[in-house]
Amino acid sequence: MNLAITDVRLTPILVADPPLLNTQGVHQPYTPRLIVEVVTADGITGVGETYGDAKYLELARPFAERLKGHQVSDLNGLFTLADQVAVDRSRVENAVDVGGLRGVQTADKLRLSVVSAFEVACLDALGKALGLPVHALLGGKVRDAVEYSAYLFYKWADHPEGIPAEKDDWGAAIDPAGVVEQARRFKERYGFTSFKLKGGVFPPAEEIAAVRALAEAFPGHPLRLDPNGAWSVETSVEVARELGEVLEYLEDPALGTPAMAEVAERTGVPLATNMCVTTFAEIKEAFTKGAVQVVLSDHHYWGGLRNTQQLAAVCRTFGVGVSMHSNTHLGISLAAMTHVAATVPNLHHACDSHYPWQSEDVLTERLTFEGGKVAVSDAPGLGVELDRERLAELHRRWLDDDGALRDRDDAAAMRIADPEWVTPSMPRW
Numbered sequence: 001m002n003l004a005i006t007d008v009r010l011t012p013i014l015v016a017d018p019p020l021l022n023t024q025g026v027h028q029p030y031t032p033r034l035i036v037e038v039v040t041a042d043g044i045t046g047v048g049e050t051y052g053d054a055k056y057l058e059l060a061r062p063f064a065e066r067l068k069g070h071q072v073s074d075l076n077g078l079f080t081l082a083d084q085v086a087v088d089r090s091r092v093e094n095a096v097d098v099g100g101l102r103g104v105q106t107a108d109k110l111r112l113s114v115v116s117a118f119e120v121a122c123l124d125a126l127g128k129a130l131g132l133p134v135h136a137l138l139g140g141k142v143r144d145a146v147e148y149s150a151y152l153f154y155k156w157a158d159h160p161e162g163i164p165a166e167k168d169d170w171g172a173a174i175d176p177a178g179v180v181e182q183a184r185r186f187k188e189r190y191g192f193t194s195f196k197l198k199g200g201v202f203p204p205a206e207e208i209a210a211v212r213a214l215a216e217a218f219p220g221h222p223l224r225l226d227p228n229g230a231w232s233v234e235t236s237v238e239v240a241r242e243l244g245e246v247l248e249y250l251e252d253p254a255l256g257t258p259a260m261a262e263v264a265e266r267t268g269v270p271l272a273t274n275m276c277v278t279t280f281a282e283i284k285e286a287f288t289k290g291a292v293q294v295v296l297s298d299h300h301y302w303g304g305l306r307n308t309q310q311l312a313a314v315c316r317t318f319g320v321g322v323s324m325h326s327n328t329h330l331g332i333s334l335a336a337m338t339h340v341a342a343t344v345p346n347l348h349h350a351c352d353s354h355y356p357w358q359s360e361d362v363l364t365e366r367l368t369f370e371g372g373k374v375a376v377s378d379a380p381g382l383g384v385e386l387d388r389e390r391l392a393e394l395h396r397r398w399l400d401d402d403g404a405l406r407d408r409d410d411a412a413a414m415r416i417a418d419p420e421w422v423t424p425s426m427p428r429w
């Protein structure tokens with residue numbers, strides 16, 4: 001068996017995305033992703049997926065060049081190689097990732113977001129070579145299916161008129177009735193029984209009303225609200241008081257560990273985060289201050305599936321819960337998320353996934369949700385197959401783009417509908 005990498009293919013693509021609203025703006029009609037393939041000397045191909053914006057591509061290209069001859073089994077070596085790739089400082093000088101709403105930007109985090117796709121691709125190739133599923137390479141599954149939550153968004157029916165976009169059949173959701181209707185559809189189509197509403201879009205009173213309407217329509221179902229740090233401590237405490245009874249957790253009500261710690265001290269509602277704890281370096285302060293009760297893992301920016309397991313172990317040590325975050329992603333990442341989630345004993349919350357919002361994929365067969373769960377594949381590797389024709393079409397869309405959509409920019413998308421729009425300064429309310 002020859003596990004040496006002989007070829008690496010990087011394919012940036014643009015995938016359709018509905019007009020989903022968040023505190024920074026609205027999703028663009030197409031969003032960038034990067035598909036990574038590693039090919040071994042034996043002709044086995046492994047696939048991975050990560051963010052596709054320019055700053056990730058700029059790192060992925062020189063990193064890929066260093067991989068020739070690297071063993072797909074040498075996962076630790078990926079991190080050593082990544083450290084050799086310089087990060088353009090201008091890429092990380094802003095304190096917060098503008099498009100992604102996922103916390104601080106550092107050179108390390110940028111590298112980890114790139115390495116994660118290669119780690120997944122190497123695990124996929126290794127699994128195929130050994131005839132073992134990825135979860136087995138991670139120590140084995142502790143569950144046969146992984147539960148996901150419905151990721152509800154305030155949403156327009158369509159992208160602004162006149163700009164090229166794919167049509168979706170979800171309709172608008174801009175008030176409590178619309179949100180409940182969207183949740184009903186999610187439940188009908190995929191069987192989800194827990195719901196997360198992306199907040200920070202409308203004044204808190206409107207979002208409180210939407211969550212109350214969900215609680216009434218779906219009694220006993222776990223509910224979450226996530227304004228991405230758009231509220232002051234006072235507002236956060238007020239919302240927590242109003243919704244304390246019905247929330248499973250409140251996600252990133254306020255920005256930063258000190259503000260989250262203050263909210264936690266003044267409310268009994270568990271606080272979750274994918275913004276103030278997004279790197280190992282941020283754990284100590286947040287956990288010792290009791291700022292968060294649940295950390296949303298994400299194998300992309302934590303640096304892969306094994307780092308996700310390490311994060312879960314740290315959380316277990318400190319009695320902090322684990323859930324899972326998601327940005328726009330395709331089936332390769334959903335498969336990777338499912339494999340790692342299947343191996344984490346202390347993952348007791350349904351994971352987030354944008355996947356139902358993605359009408360396009362690069363797989364020959366889409367992954368499916370049954371009863372809100374994705375079955376854990378026991379096929380070798382990730383258990384997915386790349387649809388090369390589809391990949392080529394979505395890459396063609398990326399090539400044809402004039403650059404406007406190659407970097408996710410929710411504020412720019414919002415300015416098309418509202419030319420006065422500027423990214424709100426935080427706290428917004």
Ligand SMILES: O=C([O-])C(=O)C[C@H](O)[C@@H](O)C(=O)[O-]
Pocket residue numbers: 020021022099100101102198226228274325326327328
């Ligand atoms: O849980 C979160 O904070 C997210 O999923 C951040 C994402 O960027 C989401 O808000 C989005 O895509 O609009």
Ligand SMILES: [Mg+2]
Pocket residue numbers: 226228251252273274275325
């Ligand atoms: Mg969040």
